Amino acid sequence: MAQKIGKVMAQVAMVMNLDKCIGCHTCSVTCKQAWTNRSGVEYVWFNNVETRPGQGYPRRHEDQERWQGGWRRTAAGRLKPRAGGRLKKLATIFANPKMPSLQDYYEPWTYDYEHLVTAPLGDDIPGARPRSLITGDPMRIEWSANWDDDLAGGAELASNDPIVQKIGDKVRFEYEQAFMFYLPRICEHCLNPSCVASCPSGAMYKRAEDGIVLVDQDRCRGWRMCVTGCPYKKVYFNHKTGKAEKCTLCYPRVEVGMPTVCSETCVGRLRYLGVVLYDVERVGKAAAVKDEKDLYEAQLDVFLDPDDPEVQAAAIRDGIPERWIDSARRSPVHLLAKRFRVALPLHPEYRTMPMVWYIPPLSPVVDALSETGHDGEDADNLFAAIDTLRIPVEYLAELFTAGDPGPVKDVLAKLAAMRSYMRRINLGRRPDESIAEAVGMTGADIERMYRLLALAKYDDRYVIPTAYGVDEADRGVIDEIGCSLDFEGGPGMGGMGGQVPFGEASGQPQPASVETFHALRDRQTSDGHSGPARRLNLLNWDGNGRPPGLFPDRRRPAGRDEEEAR
Amino acid sequence: MNPTALDYLLWGALPYVVIAILVGGTVWRYRYDRFGWTTRSSQLYESRLLRIASPVFHFGLLVVIIGHVVGLLIPESWTDAVGITNDQYHVTALTLGGIAGVTTLGGIALLIWRRRTTGPVFSATTVNDKVMYLVLVAAILAGLTTTLLSAVAGLNGEHEVDYRETVSPWFRSVFILQPDVAAMSAATAAFKLHALIGLALFALFPFTRLVHAFSAPVWYLFRPYVVYRTRDREPTPAARPTRRGWS
Numbered sequence: 001m002a003q004k005i006g007k008v009m010a011q012v013a014m015v016m017n018l019d020k021c022i023g024c025h026t027c028s029v030t031c032k033q034a035w036t037n038r039s040g041v042e043y044v045w046f047n048n049v050e051t052r053p054g055q056g057y058p059r060r061h062e063d064q065e066r067w068q069g070g071w072r073r074t075a076a077g078r079l080k081p082r083a084g085g086r087l088k089k090l091a092t093i094f095a096n097p098k099m100p101s102l103q104d105y106y107e108p109w110t111y112d113y114e115h116l117v118t119a120p121l122g123d124d125i126p127g128a129r130p131r132s133l134i135t136g137d138p139m140r141i142e143w144s145a146n147w148d149d150d151l152a153g154g155a156e157l158a159s160n161d162p163i164v165q166k167i168g169d170k171v172r173f174e175y176e177q178a179f180m181f182y183l184p185r186i187c188e189h190c191l192n193p194s195c196v197a198s199c200p201s202g203a204m205y206k207r208a209e210d211g212i213v214l215v216d217q218d219r220c221r222g223w224r225m226c227v228t229g230c231p232y233k234k235v236y237f238n239h240k241t242g243k244a245e246k247c248t249l250c251y252p253r254v255e256v257g258m259p260t261v262c263s264e265t266c267v268g269r270l271r272y273l274g275v276v277l278y279d280v281e282r283v284g285k286a287a288a289v290k291d292e293k294d295l296y297e298a299q300l301d302v303f304l305d306p307d308d309p310e311v312q313a314a315a316i317r318d319g320i321p322e323r324w325i326d327s328a329r330r331s332p333v334h335l336l337a338k339r340f341r342v343a344l345p346l347h348p349e350y351r352t353m354p355m356v357w358y359i360p361p362l363s364p365v366v367d368a369l370s371e372t373g374h375d376g377e378d379a380d381n382l383f384a385a386i387d388t389l390r391i392p393v394e395y396l397a398e399l400f401t402a403g404d405p406g407p408v409k410d411v412l413a414k415l416a417a418m419r420s421y422m423r424r425i426n427l428g429r430r431p432d433e434s435i436a437e438a439v440g441m442t443g444a445d446i447e448r449m450y451r452l453l454a455l456a457k458y459d460d461r462y463v464i465p466t467a468y469g470v471d472e473a474d475r476g477v478i479d480e481i482g483c484s485l486d487f488e489g490g491p492g493m494g495g496m497g498g499q500v501p502f503g504e505a506s507g508q509p510q511p512a513s514v515e516t517f518h519a520l521r522d523r524q525t526s527d528g529h530s531g532p533a534r535r536l537n538l539l540n541w542d543g544n545g546r547p548p549g550l551f552p553d554r555r556r557p558a559g560r561d562e563e564e565a566r
Numbered sequence: 567m568n569p570t571a572l573d574y575l576l577w578g579a580l581p582y583v584v585i586a587i588l589v590g591g592t593v594w595r596y597r598y599d600r601f602g603w604t605t606r607s608s609q610l611y612e613s614r615l616l617r618i619a620s621p622v623f624h625f626g627l628l629v630v631i632i633g634h635v636v637g638l639l640i641p642e643s644w645t646d647a648v649g650i651t652n653d654q655y656h657v658t659a660l661t662l663g664g665i666a667g668v669t670t671l672g673g674i675a676l677l678i679w680r681r682r683t684t685g686p687v688f689s690a691t692t693v694n695d696k697v698m699y700l701v702l703v704a705a706i707l708a709g710l711t712t713t714l715l716s717a718v719a720g721l722n723g724e725h726e727v728d729y730r731e732t733v734s735p736w737f738r739s740v741f742i743l744q745p746d747v748a749a750m751s752a753a754t755a756a757f758k759l760h761a762l763i764g765l766a767l768f769a770l771f772p773f774t775r776l777v778h779a780f781s782a783p784v785w786y787l788f789r790p791y792v793v794y795r796t797r798d799r800e801p802t803p804a805a806r807p808t809r810r811g812w813s
Contacts, residue, residue: 086787094624094625095609095618096609097617099610099613101610101613135685192792193792197792199793201783206794207796216795218600220604222778223607237607237610241604243601255797467797468797
């Protein structure tokens with residue numbers, strides 16, 4: 001069935017292999033350090049790892065009856081943002097009726113460490129009490145981005161998981177029968193992004209070259225409709241700057257061929273990055289198929305086969321550089337999602353065509369089978385066990401296939417087949433092609449999948465072409481000018497300008513515009529690298545002299561101190 | 567009554583100073599502070615009160631603005647020509663204007679109360695915001711006073727000095743660069759006060775969060791849902807190639 005190829009576009013997409021996620025949160029922490037360690041976004045995690053079953057972050061974000069994220073298919077078969085079309089958006093612009101409050105995320109806090117050293121001499125050891133980063137007042141910590149980590153809170157909290165409420169008694173919370181797995185989430189960089197569609201200012205956009213969805217900070221006017229529009233709740237409102245912020249897929253790294261920070265630092269090596277070619281003219285129709293359960297297949301049909309000469313010709317016709325096509329041919333994402341079909345989209349029923357896909361976790365099945373006296377790695381035993389896995393297939397299906405258990409079972413069967421097939425090889429036996437055939441694969445495919453999933457070499461996991469206009473020789477080079485917000489007392493230094501008596505949220509706030517005004521003027525009126533004074537990295541200091549930036553400048557609060565410091 | 571020197575200063579010179587500040591300030595702000603150009607919404611901190619107060623204020627204000635446009639820009643002779651009597655006009659204008667004005671005032675009162683009593687919202691309030699609120703509320707109050715005085719005068723059957731013969735001709739004359747100072751100096755004190763506070767508000771406008779009004783996203787109605795943009799080809803300072811060698 002050869003369809004006519006419309007306009008070809010490229011997307012940098014991600015796959016996460018949930019089987020290997022140990023829930024260590026390294027991705028979240030490194031992402032936060034890289035992107036959201038500023039005031040105004042204290043509560044924001046571009047990357048977060050949720051324990052499932054669990055409520056997620058923000059709380060119960062999957063409950064679209066309440067939050068109205070994503071798209072809705074109208075009776076006429078067209079797509080409309082679930083929270084309302086253009087007119088309704090403008091009519092409700094003065095107060096967004098469906099915006100999560102800070103309490104739905106969590107109120108960020110710090111500890112009153114100063115008290116530890118300033119407390120008067122007494123009989124009691126002084127403690128550092130928690131204080132809100134929003135008000136500066138002492139607060140009780142009652143929720144966080146990860147309050148129900150590892151099923152903490154048990155059934156009481158996890159039973160509020162919208163999926164648990166939907167599939168009901170399939171999910172058990174008695175200790176012996178409980179299950180859990182981790183779900184790391186970033187922005188999905190959707191092919192049909194409802195956040196972009198919701199932005200009245202047109203500040204949000206999908207980059208034509210690599211599909212990364214970004215917020216133009218100079219055009220965002222803080223109408224907050226994107227926060228509602230995103231069903232994954234991955235667009236956040238910076239309450240200091242009054243602008244939307246979101247995961248950038250670390251585009252400054254991706255542009256020079258480096259993986260995102262979350263991928264680079266993933267301990268389990270479970271993330272894959274690669275280019276997918278797709279036909280943008282098919283997106284609208286595929287996102288609007290009638291039956292939600294067909295959305296997974298529809299999205300696969302949007303992807304183009306980069307090995308097909310016709311696709312390659314069409315891609316070149318549409319201005320995609322050859323090295324991107326080459327990269328797409330080696331893409332682990334295309335391999336896992338389209339060719340092996342072991343990766344599934346997260347919540348396709350939102351109709352946004354997400355581009356971060358997941359390989360569902362195979363529960364600890366081998367040991368469970370072995371305990372019952374069976375050969376835990378025999379293919380037939382494994383296939384039979386999939387229906388009775390500890391993690392119910394229904395739960396995974398609600399996450400990845402709009403409730404259709406078929407594709408999930410197929411994936412789990414393939415993962416089980418890979419174990420069984422590779423065990424024979426490990427034990428020095430002849431490979432058994434029938435195991436591969438049973439799941440519709442070949443032995444060579446299985447070995448390739450094994451290389452990718454089990455060995456997971458760095459160069460196999462991350463196949464990222466450098467951006468158009470960036471020389472291949474620049475691969476891996478990020479110009480480290482530092483963060484433009486990193487000036488003394490600036491947001492990157494934990495303040496918002498001026499003296500900060502307590503915490504980063506206290507004192508007289510200055511509008512972010514004041515400091516960005518100075519920063520911007522500085523940048524626009526200088527020739528070279530500009531930006532506010534930077535701190536010296538002591539790791540690079542040889543101990544001689546007084547290099548600029550070693551000491552903060554006393555006379556001028558921000559700006560060029562390089563000459564003066566000499 | 568002949569206009570005094572002060573009248574010439576206030577109604578002949580000041581409007582142009584304000585226009586210069588408004589236009590120049592807006593251009594300046596747009597050039598240097600697009601990042602700060604935002605509503606600075608506090609909905610994340612507090613939503614319950616905002617969801618009532620903000621639409622009440624804004625929709626009230628929109629009606630007030632429409633009322634001002636009609637009252638200031640449409641000459642009396644035009645409404646006479648289509649057969650609207652002066653009484654009909656003023657009853658309608660005062661009723662609608664009164665309702666919209668009171669709604670706006672109620673909205674902003676609730677908003678300010680919320681701002682003062684909700685901890686996080688108050689701590690996010692800058693001096694700039696406070697000055698802006700002061701002038702904005704003063705403008706609304708002075709405007710409502712003129713409405714009230716006109717209504718009382720109308721009910722008593724007194725012949726109040728009609729703003730359509732004083733303020734409106736002056737307002738229009740400003741834009742054809744021939745300010746009719748005499749017309750404005752004949753207006754009542756309440757109207758003069760309201761006009762002065764209004765001028766102050768316009769002068770403050772570009773330097774406060776009020777600029778978000780200039781970016782009312784009407785264009786949203788006409789654009790496709792999904793926006794594509796190509797990568798910035800202009801090298802930013804960060805991407806600018808550094809010279810090789812020992813330089």
